[in-house]
Amino acid sequence: MNSTYRCAVRAALVLTTFSWAAQAARAADNTTLPLTIQFSETLHVRDQQTVVDKMNGSLTEHVSSEGGAVRIDAAVHLDRDITVEPSTPIEISAGNFKLCTTLAADPNYHAGMRQANIALAAPTGSGKSSVFYGHVKIKWTNSRLSVHVDGNFPALSSVCAHDLISNPSRATGGKVTVFTEGNSGETRAALAFGEIRASAHVIFHSKASGRTVNGGRYVEPGLDWKYLNASPGELESGRHSAHETTISVTGSDGT
Secondary structure, X not given: OOHHHHXXXXXXXXXXXXXXXXXXXXXXXXXXXXXXXXXXXXXXEEEEEEEEEEOOEEEEEXXXXXXXXXXXXXXXXXXXXXXXXXXXXXXXXXXXXXXXXXXXXXXXXXXXXXXXXXXXXXXXXXXXXXXXXXXXXXXXXXXXXXXXXXXEEOOOOOOOHHHHHOOOOOOEEOOEEEOOOOOEEEEEEEEEEOOEEEEEEEEEEEEEEEEEEEOOOOOOOOOOOOOOXXXXXXXXXXXXXXXXXXXXXXXXXXX
């Protein structure tokens, strides 16, 4: 083996070693870390039916409305400092819930800061103003990343409450699987922040309650009748019934 060949072999080995080390470093950066997560959500759904008697027949109106709130607290333990920019994306998902944003969504954030507060808002029908429906708080050090989400339905998706509302005792399908006992289930959660990736297996427990109200007051204007008119007085004096369902769910990764 001549010296030229030996030098070529050594150079190839060095390049291979460097290439393998770079791949290993990238693989380490992409390693999925354990995610600590807790969430709670409450969803209220009201189905209202109004019947108005008129001389030429009757009108039936059916209106559904919903509201509620969700709160998520997630954290990842880090073993090194991380580098982020205003354009750094953050994604958090749990069951049917998914939120994607960037640090730049906080107008006060600038490079070098270690926290961001992002307001969640949606434009009104006119587009001239916005309605706030929640916020996201992100903090990080060289040892911990934490994300807090607090918001309202229906602007935000629920984690699993919508899957349970149709049948509070049992629900299957989608991203949520409910155990046979009916009030417990499991889903997945994930967090991505720049190069950080973390995930968790989440166990949740639900409670459901419902009630039917007959003869209650007229709550919502409902449908805009195109051909048959009913005055506000007729609607108020109509026959009303409503069914109200509440689903409360709490979950965590079990740690």
